[in-house]
Amino acid sequence: MARRSTLGWPRIIAMTIVALTATVAPLPxxxxxxxxxxxxxxxLWLCLMSPRLTGLFHAWGAGLALDAFRGVLFGQHALALVVxxxxxxxxxxxxxxxPPLQQTAVVLALLWLNEFLLFWIDGVSGHPITDWRxxxxxxxxxxxxxxxxxxxxxxxxxx
Amino acid sequence: xxxxxxxxRPLLLGGPALGLRLIVLVILSIGLMVADQRRxxxxxxxxxxxxxxxxxxxxxxxxxxxxxxxxxxxxxxxxIDADNIRLASDNLVLRLKLMRFESLAQENQRLRAxxxxxxxxxxxxxxxxxxxxxLDPFRQRVLVNKGSRDGVFxxxxxxDANGIFGQVTRVGPVSxxxxxxxxxxxxxxxxxxxxxxxxxxxxxxxxxxxxxPYLPQNADVVAGDLLVSSGLGGVFPPGYxxxxxxxxERDPSQPLLTVTAEPLAGLDSDPEVLLVWFDNTVxxxxxxxxxxxxxxxxxxDATGGD
Numbered sequence: 257m258a259r260r261s262t263l264g265w266p267r268i269i270a271m272t273i274v275a276l277t278a279t280v281a282p283l284p285x286x287x288x289x290x291x292x293x294x295x296x297x298x299x300l301w302l303c304l305m306s307p308r309l310t311g312l313f314h315a316w317g318a319g320l321a322l323d324a325f326r327g328v329l330f331g332q333h334a335l336a337l338v339v340x341x342x343x344x345x346x347x348x349x350x351x352x353x354x355p356p357l358q359q360t361a362v363v364l365a366l367l368w369l370n371e372f373l374l375f376w377i378d379g380v381s382g383h384p385i386t387d388w389r390x391x392x393x394x395x396x397x398x399x400x401x402x403x404x405x406x407x408x409x410x411x412x413x414x415x
Numbered sequence: 416x417x418x419x420x421x422x423x424r425p426l427l428l429g430g431p432a433l434g435l436r437l438i439v440l441v442i443l444s445i446g447l448m449v450a451d452q453r454r455x456x457x458x459x460x461x462x463x464x465x466x467x468x469x470x471x472x473x474x475x476x477x478x479x480x481x482x483x484x485x486x487x488x489x490x491x492x493x494x495i496d497a498d499n500i501r502l503a504s505d506n507l508v509l510r511l512k513l514m515r516f517e518s519l520a521q522e523n524q525r526l527r528a529x530x531x532x533x534x535x536x537x538x539x540x541x542x543x544x545x546x547x548x549x550l551d552p553f554r555q556r557v558l559v560n561k562g563s564r565d566g567v568f569x570x571x572x573x574x575d576a577n578g579i580f581g582q583v584t585r586v587g588p589v590s591x592x593x594x595x596x597x598x599x600x601x602x603x604x605x606x607x608x609x610x611x612x613x614x615x616x617x618x619x620x621x622x623x624x625x626x627x628p629y630l631p632q633n634a635d636v637v638a639g640d641l642l643v644s645s646g647l648g649g650v651f652p653p654g655y656x657x658x659x660x661x662x663x664e665r666d667p668s669q670p671l672l673t674v675t676a677e678p679l680a681g682l683d684s685d686p687e688v689l690l691v692w693f694d695n696t697v698x699x700x701x702x703x704x705x706x707x708x709x710x711x712x713x714x715x716d717a718t719g720g721d
């Protein structure tokens with residue numbers, strides 16, 4: 257599907273900021289719980305479709321910004337995002353060759369890994385959230401993947 | 416947009432470069448988390464980051480605020496008139512109450528001075544607006560638009576018109592994060608107003624519920640009891656309403672009661688809150704000078720409640 261494309265830093269930063277604001281934009285009740293982790297989806301998309309050696313640094317920076325936005329333990333999202341960005345970069349050639357449904361399944365697994373790392377860090381640092389509903393954002397995020405991936409592919413320049 | 420920047424994109428992404436980056440960044444993240452967990456080490460960087468994030472957080476809510484303003488300005492005249500009449504009558508009632516309050520406050524101060532106990536009443540307050548962003552759906556925290564520039568400090572009590580709202584957990588230059596009394600990590604020392612019995616009210620993670628898990632089976636508490644802050648711990652001023660007991664379950668096989676309460680402050684509906692300063696040192700009124708009243712010089716900046 258996606259041809260190899262390159263995004264310049266201005267666009268990457270703009271995408272990240274939009275994803276960050278979408279993460280804290282006020283939503284009513286249930287939608288708030290189902291809100292996908294837009295920053296993780298953006299990082300994954302960049303690692304898969306617009307790979308560059310600085311991808312991990314971008315993931316880390318976006319994670320720190322997300323920590324600051326949400327006021328949680330500093331470095332928490334950064335760590336989780338770096339790990340999933342690494343896996344995505346490593347397996348990117350296989351993942352990109354997958355049909356859309358299978359690709360969504362991989363994204364589901366990676367988002368789950370992201371959420372699991374956050375859950376684990378929450379627990380280790382003494383702020384556990386044991387509410388089962390926190391896991392609902394993972395399938396919701398995976399369900400958004402085809403949409404977000406399509407949208408980003410549209411704004412990315414083709415070569 | 417075309418960009419011809421020298422792209423470092425290699426054909427084969429991976430290998431040692433990627434792995435090394437992962438290791439370095441993971442170690443850095445862990446270092447940051449440890450430093451942040453032990454507080455204060457990262458205060459500067461954190462402040463800087465939260466200051467940078469604030470304009471965006473503010474921008475997120477701007478459309479909503481604009482919508483509210485637009486709706487307000489289109490409000491019908493009759494509704495504004497009705498509001499005006501209601502507010503005028505509210506004002507009258509409050510002024511009546513205030514007249515009595517002044518004399519009661521003085522009497523209270525005299526009596527407390529006579530007993531050499533401190534009268535911790537709110538001395539100064541600052542109205543802060545809640546920035547409408549969702550920080551985390553599972554934690555009860557909000558962002559307000561006042562920060563260290565306005566003198567806000569960590570551990571400061573936050574009230575609204577109906578009762579205690581929460582306390583400040585993090586302060587940026589122009590914004591602060593407030594943890595609500597209903598956050599699962601928050602605990603507030605309270606007193607049953609009817610009997611004076613003290614206990615602790617914990618947040619449950621739901622904005623309409625507090626739990627009081629430390630009351631023994633023989634505790635005198637019934638549904639409808641008013642809970643007020645006891646002032647122990649020094650974070651909250653004593654005597655301000657916190658919640659109302661909703662259910663009391665007595666299970667004889669358990670050592671403790673299962674009591675839930677409903678917070679009185681409008682935790683999820685308030686557009687504005689009050690940040691308060693109160694003095695928790697001994698009051699020495701002019702009428703009864705007590706030179707020996709240095710019994711309990713409680714530090715004014717005592718924070719606790721973590």
